[in-house]
Amino acid sequence: MGDTVWWSCPECGSYAELSAEESAGFAISCPDCQGPMASQWSWEDTHHAA
């Protein structure tokens, strides 16, 4: 509980932060391009390209 999952969109690079409970078992669609988003449990990896 309290776990946060970062979702990233490989299509447009958008990020979304959702609770693990909220996103568990769901395919998250990108709010910007409606593409499938990929979960990033180790969100630190997503910051190196900034």
Ligand SMILES: [Zn+2]
């Ligand atoms: Zn997108």
